[in-house]
Amino acid sequence: MKVKLHGTRGAYPTSSPTNQTYGGNTSCIEVIHGDERIIIDAGTGILGVDFDRYYKASRINILLTHLHMDHIQGLAFCKPLFNPKKEVHIWGPSGSSESLQSRLNRFLSPPLFPIPLRDIPATLIIKELPNTNFKIGKFEISSEYISHPGPTVGFRIKCGSKSITYMPDHEPVIGKSHLFPDDDWVSGFNLAYQSDLLIHDSQYSKKEYQTKVGWGHSSLEIAAEFCSRAKAKHLILFHHDPTNTDDERTEMFKTFMSTVNYDFPIELAVQGQEIEV
């Protein structure tokens, strides 16, 4: 499998000249195996997906972790939606009462968007995900609710013997400096357990997190502790805070790395990066 990071930024897109190294587009990744591809999250990063070149078949699969703006903003401008020959399957978390379709329609309809969901030219197939396992082609996918405001799932994608876990927005423990000592009390643990690659929220520094408790995001420290606890083999720190310049983010990362000693590779996500798993 291969993962391409099309958008690594959290909260909102940024085009600041000081934010070019890690990239300014919001969450979107592509998981690739041979000529099969799935897209996860539709932040502005989805605009970097080369639909003309790699999506010859009519069916396209877009999985959404949740409906916060930074994860769906690019959907409105995603080319296949305006192609009547395309069948776009959108998978996202079930809510308690309102359907996924109705929640998506709140954004993809006037006055926020010129046309309502039902008038989009492509054939839209919207599928709700509770805690479940399903297959798309060769990808075996598990979705599970994780700790983040509003209905939010994380995904584990398995293909052959390899697995990738994607949790762009996740606060595994709220307001504490460490995870609970028992694995069964760690949100998202099942999804991440022994993954070959973990792409995880790390929006804040340890100090910043103290003033953002309950906002739904992790610090670099918590992300790494979570990866270690789940015995995942490679950590990509994702969902960069747009208020950090590249230099600040790099500095924060260096400081963090100088204080820890984990036995798995840890790196900051870079927009455009491809990772072989």
Next chain:
Amino acid sequence: MPAHEIEIILSRQLADCLTVPVFIVNPEGTLLFYNEPAEGILGKKFQDTGPMPVDDWGTSFFPHDEDGKDLNPLELPLVQTIRNKVPAHKTFWIKSLNGKSTKISVTSIPIIGRSKVFSGAMAIFWDNEVKL
């Protein structure tokens, strides 16, 4: 052991922040977690006991009515919520191991998350004599 569902994990996090005693049980009645104020009622620390089967915790305090008559376990709110998956409430007395009776009120609610799966129940206890 796989992790608990998110609703249970977040219930524990809430319980951790409260000064009222809270018990969290799974659908089988196993006590998955109790917070620090509840440790005072049970007389045991969660970090020492870990999860406790219903037979253990259910007999740790002796529920009785105003006249000292033992309550049938089926009358306990938490047991009712586990059986019926609906909230329950009751005021009754419990006897600690040192023999002192305390009048408490218990409210229990089912924990049913977005998956619509019944994951267990949470009970909040009041000692009617303690002013918070």
